[in-house]
Amino acid sequence: MPAGGLPAWPSALAFLAMASLVSYRAVSILNVPGPPSSTFWALADFRDAIYYPVIAFLHGHNPYDVVLYRQTYPVLQKFLYPPLALVVHLPFGFLPFERAELIYFVGTLALTLLLAMVTLRAAGVADTAGNVFGLGAAILASRPGQWTVVLGQVTLQMVIASYLALGLARDRPGLASLAVAFTMIKPTFGVPLAALMLARGDVRPVAVGVVLAAVPSLVATAVLVHVAGGIGPLIESLRADLAFSAYGSFTDVRALTSRSRIDIVTLVAHLAGRDLGRAVGTGLGLVVVGLGCVTVARLARRGERAGLPPITTGVVCMTMLLCTYHNAYDGVLLTLPAVQLALAPPPPLLARPGLRRLMLLLVLVPAVNYLGTTTMLATLGIPESLQALPIVLNAAALLVALVLYLRLAWQIPHTSRDIESGLTT
Numbered sequence: 001m002p003a004g005g006l007p008a009w010p011s012a013l014a015f016l017a018m019a020s021l022v023s024y025r026a027v028s029i030l031n032v033p034g035p036p037s038s039t040f041w042a043l044a045d046f047r048d049a050i051y052y053p054v055i056a057f058l059h060g061h062n063p064y065d066v067v068l069y070r071q072t073y074p075v076l077q078k079f080l081y082p083p084l085a086l087v088v089h090l091p092f093g094f095l096p097f098e099r100a101e102l103i104y105f106v107g108t109l110a111l112t113l114l115l116a117m118v119t120l121r122a123a124g125v126a127d128t129a130g131n132v133f134g135l136g137a138a139i140l141a142s143r144p145g146q147w148t149v150v151l152g153q154v155t156l157q158m159v160i161a162s163y164l165a166l167g168l169a170r171d172r173p174g175l176a177s178l179a180v181a182f183t184m185i186k187p188t189f190g191v192p193l194a195a196l197m198l199a200r201g202d203v204r205p206v207a208v209g210v211v212l213a214a215v216p217s218l219v220a221t222a223v224l225v226h227v228a229g230g231i232g233p234l235i236e237s238l239r240a241d242l243a244f245s246a247y248g249s250f251t252d253v254r255a256l257t258s259r260s261r262i263d264i265v266t267l268v269a270h271l272a273g274r275d276l277g278r279a280v281g282t283g284l285g286l287v288v289v290g291l292g293c294v295t296v297a298r299l300a301r302r303g304e305r306a307g308l309p310p311i312t313t314g315v316v317c318m319t320m321l322l323c324t325y326h327n328a329y330d331g332v333l334l335t336l337p338a339v340q341l342a343l344a345p346p347p348p349l350l351a352r353p354g355l356r357r358l359m360l361l362l363v364l365v366p367a368v369n370y371l372g373t374t375t376m377l378a379t380l381g382i383p384e385s386l387q388a389l390p391i392v393l394n395a396a397a398l399l400v401a402l403v404l405y406l407r408l409a410w411q412i413p414h415t416s417r418d419i420e421s422g423l424t425t
Contacts, residue, residue: 005126005128005130005131006128006130006131006133006134007130008128008129008130008133010130011129011130011131011132011133011134011137012129012130012133014133014134014137015113015133015134015136015137015140017137018136018137018140018141019109019112019140021140022109022140022146022149022150023105023109025042025146025150026042026043026105026149026150027042028042029041029042029150030042030043031043031044031047036048036074036075036076041151042150042151042152043101043104043105043150043151043152044076044077044151044152045077045151045152045153045154046100046101046104046105046152047074047075047097047101047152048075048076048077048078048079049077049079049080049081049085049154050085050089050092050104050152050154051089051092051093051097051100051101052069052073052074052075052079053069053079053081053085053086053089054086054089054090054092054093055073055093056069056072056073056079057086057090057093057220057223057224058090058093060227061227062224062227062228062233062234062237063079063086064079064080064224064228064234064237064238065228065237065240066078066237066240067240081185081186082184082185082187082217083216083217083220083221083224084181084184084185084213084216084217084220085185085186086220087216087217087219087220088182088185088216092104101152104152105149105152108148108149108152108156109140109149111156111157111160112136112139112140112145112149112156113132113133113136114160115136115139115156115159115160115332115335116131116132116133116134116135116136116139116335117132118160118163118164119135119163119335119336119339120132120135120339122163122167122308122313122336123308123336123339123340123343123344124344124345125339125343125344135335135339139332139335142331142332142367142368143328143331143366143367143368143369143370144328144329144330144331144332144334144366144367145332145367147328147329148329148330148332151329153329154185154186155329155330155332155333156332157182157185158182158183158185158186158189158190158330158333159332159333159335161179161180161182161183161189162179162183162189162193162320162333163308163336164176164179165179165180165183165193165197165205165209166193166197166202166308166313166316167308168205169197169200169202169205170202173202173204173205173208174208176202176205176209177204177205177206177208177209177212178209178212179205179209180193180194180197180205180206180208180209180210180212180213181209181210181212181213182213183209184209184210184213184217188324188325188326188330189320189330190213191324192289192292192319192320192323192324193316193320194206194209194210195289195293196289196292196293196296196316196319196320198293199292199293199294199296199297199300200296200297200299200300200312201297201300221234254275255269255270255275255276255281256269256270256273256274256275258391259387259388259390259391260327260328260329260391261325261326261327261328261391261395262321262322262326262327262328262330262331262366262391262394262395262398263285263321263322263323263324263325263326263395264284264285264288264322264323264395264399265281265284265285265325266391266392266395267392267395267396267399268284269281270388270391270392271392285323285324286323288319288322288323288402289319289323289324291319291406292315292316292318292319292320292323292402293319295315295406295409295410296312296315296316298409298410298412299311299312299315299409299412302412302413303412308336309347310337310340310341310344310346310347310350311347311349311350311405311408311409311412312409313336313337313340314337314340314359314363314401314402314405315402315405315406315409317333317334317336317337318337318398318399318401318402318405319402320333321333321334321398322395322398322399322402328366328369328391328394331366331367331394334363334364334366334367337363337401338360338363338364338367341356341359341360341363342360349408349411349412350408355404358404359401359404359405362397362398362400362401362404363397363401365393365394365397365398366394366397366398369390369393369394371389371390
C-alpha cells in the first residue's frame with residue numbers, strides 16, 4: 001500500500017465494480033416469492049433465517065416448529081437462531097418481502113465498508129477513503145465476503161460486533177457490552193468470543209452483554225411459550241428442530257460430507273473418513289477453545305490486555321473459527337488478522353518477513369480458495385473422491401495458523417522490562 005494510502009477514486013471504482021458483480025450474481029439466482037428452489041438461492045438465508053421467522057413470530061406461530069414453519073412459509077431450511085434474533089430483526093417483519101430483501105442486501109454492501117473502516121482502525125492503518133474502499137473491494141472479491149453477501153448471511157454483523165467487543169472492552173466497556181450482546185444472535189460467534197474475553201479479563205463487558213442479550217430473549221421466549229401452547233410444547237419443538245438440524249442431517253454442512261465447513265471437526269472427520277459423533281466433536285471444540293483461552297489469559301498477563309494486538313487477534317479469530325461449527329462465509333472474521341499481517345507494523349516476534357508471509361498465506365487461504373464451491377467443482381469436473389480437498393485445505397490452513405500464533409504467544413517473555421521494550425503492541 002502506498003505511504004499515503006490508496007487513491008480514493010480508483011479504490012471507489014474498484015468497490016463499485018465488485019459490488020456490481022456481486023449484485024449481478026445475486027440477481028441472477030435470486031429467490032422469488034413462491035415455492036423456494038435450491039437453484040435460486042441468493043438471499044435464501046435472509047428469507048429462511050431472518051424474514052420468515054419474524055413473520056411467523058408476528059403471526060403468532062412458533063418458528064421452531066419445523067413442520068409447521070416449512071409448511072406455512074416459503075422456506076427450505078429450519079430456523080435455529082436464538083429468540084434474540086427475532087427481536088433484533090423484528091423491523092423487517094413490517095415490510096413486504098421484496099422490499100425487506102432489497103434493504104437487507106444494500107445494507108450488507110454498506111456493512112462491507114463499515115467492516116473495512118473498523119478493521120483499518122483496529123490494525124492502526126489509516127482509514128482514508130481510498131483504503132476503506134480498497135479493503136471493501138477486497139472483501140467483496142474474497143470467497144467468504146462474496147458468499148455472505150449473496151447468501152444473505154449475518155456474518156458481517158457478527159464480525160464487526162466481535163471486533164468492537166474485543167477492541168473496546170477496556171476503554172469503552174458500555175459499547176463493548178452492546179457488541180457482545182449482539183454477537184449472541186449467532187452463538188457460534190458469541191459463545192466462544194465471550195469465553196475468550198473472560199479469559200482475557202474482560203469480565204464486565206461480557207457479564208453486561210449477556211444480561212443485555214438475555215432480557216429481550218426472555219421476552220421473546222415468553223411469547224413463544226404462549227404461541228406454542230406451553231413450555232413443554234416449545235421444548236419439544238426445539239428438540240425436534242435440533243434433530244432436524246443441519247449439523248447432522250444435510251449433506252452440504254454435515255462434517256463428513258461438507259464442502260463448505262472450515263472448523264476442526266470437519267477437518268478431522270475428513271481425515272478419519274467417518275463422522276466423529278457429537279461427543280467427540282464437542283470434545284475437539286472444547287480442546288481448541290481451551291487452548292485459546294489459556295493462551296489469551298497468558299497474553300493478558302504479559303501486557304496484551306487491551307485493544308486488538310496482532311498475536312491476541314490471531315489466537316482469538318483462529319480459535320473462534322476452528323472450535324465450533326463454521327461455514328466458509330464466516331471466514332470474513334479473518335479480515336483483521338490478514339490486514340495486521342500485511343499492513344500493520346509488526347511486533348518484534350512477528351518481524352521476520354518469512355514468518356509473516358507464511359502466516360499471511362495461511363490466513364488468506366479461505367479468502368482465495370474458490371475451489372470449495374459446488375459450481376467450481378462441477379465446472380472443473382473434479383472427481384467426487386477429491387471434492388473434499390479444497391475445504392480440508394481451508395481448515396488445515398487455519399489450524400496451522402493457530403499453531404503458529406500459539407507458539408508466538410508462548411514466546412512472549414515474562415519480565416515487564418521486556419514487555420516495555422516493545423514485545424507488545
